[in-house]
Amino acid sequence: MDKLQGIDSHIVIIGCGMSGIGAALKLTKEGFKNIKIIEATGRSGGRIKTTTFGNVIVEIGANWIHGPSKANPVFQLACEHGLLDSQAMSEENQALDVEGHPSFQSFYSSSGNKLTPELTKSVSQLFLTLLGKSKEFILTEKEPYPSVGEFLKKEIAKHAVEWKDDAETKKLKLALLTMMLKLECCFSGTHSMDLVGLGAFGGYKTLPGLDCTFPGGYEGLIDAMMKGLPESIVSYNNPVKCVHWNWSFRGANSPEQTFPVMVECENGETVPANHVIVTVPLGYLKEHYETLINPSLPLSKVHSIQRMGFGTNNKIFLEFEEPFWEPDCEVINLIWEDETPLADVKPDVNQFWMKKIFGFTVLHPPERYGHVLCGWIAGHESEYMETLSDTEVKNSMTEVIRKFTGNPSITPKRILQSKWHSDPYTKGSYSYVAVGCSGSDIENIVQPLPLQETDTKPLQVLFAGEATHQSFYSTTHGALLSGWREADRLITHYTQSPLISQNFSSKL
Structure with missing residues (x-):
């Protein structure tokens, strides 16, 4: 196939997040000229969203580079653009491998006491061991339970029977394990670990390196990447209504030319294309797949979209006049003493939504952030929180912190909360492999249309x-790699000779 024909091809990218920008950059570097990005909102970055909170910069969306090492393309780009500090780029930092988990420290109980390291260390180790075991079932043909949650709770019950502690200590241990399950819900972006499939859980891969942040904000990377694209490439505030494919559309500027795809926007604009790369979040796709693509998606793809999990993980930023935590504290974990993972209780979300917060991360260093905490909350409680006013959330947080610290005078100066579930173009935070779902569902979603390669x-x-990356779903590097993957698919399509294609298919 003539490469020049490829360069003249019209390519539309829906969504100006990390994957869409990544695809556009790769295509433009290969010489493709007719590329257009259509973005529903007024900004680039998607779920990367930096904002100001008082006098400091905070991340409403993506927070860390997970696994900042040579294998992580987001880390490599951040280094190239000089966006990280020397500690994050150090060889020592890149060599550390915490398998995606922060250190467990500073545990406060709901009776206003701080838990001892002797108690918390053994329980933390137990939980991490069981979590490691839950990732091994991807290597086996059988799974003892459908979900990660069921597996963990059954294993916890076995261990609890053998504990020799007094009743109060046992109760505290179970409450600790409940907190760790809430933390895991935030990692997976799910309401409950009972919704996360056990057999596929180990498909998610972590990279070495101690997770790091951008001193100037994550959006600094988006800005740097956008500078590599033509200025007029993005059409902002332009939601797409429908992608019409498998047809023959005439271009307005070149009526003699026909295109197999036409992107119809909500404002009535139509954009003909040879190829369209859809990069919308899975949450949006779940809500709109019936109308977004016409003709309708094949059933295999629909079923995979329905089976895949997509949930909400929100943040609550709190600023204080003075810290109530130790200078070296990184995470404050909240242990509700009346909770246990062994009781199947459905809490009143409206009344007790704040109990789903596993704890707070401390924004470091204080010279940059002042005295700011970030609370984390996932699931239905997180979605309910979005319906509350800042004052209501602030009052609840004040009550919780006073209860756990035993200090009745602590009051946050101001708060800021994220609202990813009610965002119409995301409908949540990120994807996970749900019960009844497997890696093949991700493959089904990835398959380009039409499905027949001979078309x-x-x-x-x-x-x-x-959501389309097999092992790095839910991450920015997974998003970037998926955009590169689809750009490479088009590049290969136009650079591979018919003879090479023929020889390759004859070997299958």
């Missing part, structure tokens, strides 16, 4: 985004 007009609609 005379192949690769009409392609799919990218964090």
Whole structure:
């Protein structure tokens, strides 16, 4: 196939997040000229969203580079653009491997006491051991339970029977393990670990390196990447209504030319294309797949979209006049003493939503952030929180912190909360492999349309985004790699000679 023909091809990318920008950069560097990004909102970055909170910069969306090492393309780009501090880029930092988990420290109980390291260390180790075991079932043909949550709770019950502690200590240990399950819900972006499939859980891979942040904000990377693209490439505030494919549309500027795809925008604009890369979040796709793609998606793809998990993980930023935590504290964990993972209780979300917060991370260093904490909350409680006013959330947080510290005078100066579930173009935070779902569902979602490779007009609609990466779903590096993957698919399509294609298919 003539490479010049590829360069003249019209390519539309829906969504100006990490995957869409990544795809556009790779294509433009290969010489593709007719590329357009259509973005529903007024900004680039998608779920990377930096804002100001008082006098400091905070991340409403993506927070860390997970696994900042040579294998992480987001880390490499951040280094190239000089966006990280020397500690994050150090060889020592890149060599550390914490398998995606922060250190457990500073445990406060709901009776206003601080738990001893002797108690918390053994329980933390037990939980991490069981979590490691839950990731091994991807290597086996059988799974003892459908979900990660069920597996963990059954294993916890076995261990609890053998504990020799007094009743109060046992109660505290179980409450600690409940907190760790809430933390895991935040990692997975799910309401409950009972919704996360056990067999596929180990498919998610972590990279070495101690997670790091951007001193100037994550959006600094988006800004740097956007500078590599033509200024007029993005059409902002332009939601897409429908992607019409497998047809023959005439271009307005070149009526003699026909295109197999046409992107119809909500404002009535139509954009003809040879190829469209859809990078919308899975949450949006779950809500709109019936109308977003026409003709309708094949059933295999629909079922996989429905089976895959997509949940909400929100943040609550709190600023204080003075810290009530130790200078070296990184995480404050909240232990509700009346909770146990062994009781199947459905809490009143409206009344007790704040109990779903596993704890707070301390924004470091204080010279940059002042005295700011970030609370983390996932699931239905997180979604309910979005319906509350800042004053209501602030009052609840004040009550919780006073209860756990035993200090009745602590009051946050101001708060800021994220609202990813009610964002119409995300409908949540990120994806997970749900019960009844497997890696093959991600493969199904990725498959370009039309599904038949022999079609005379192949690769009409392609799919990218964090939810389409087999082992790095839910991450920015997964999103970036997925955008590169689809750009490479088009590049290969136009650079591979018919003879090479023929020889390759004859070997399958």
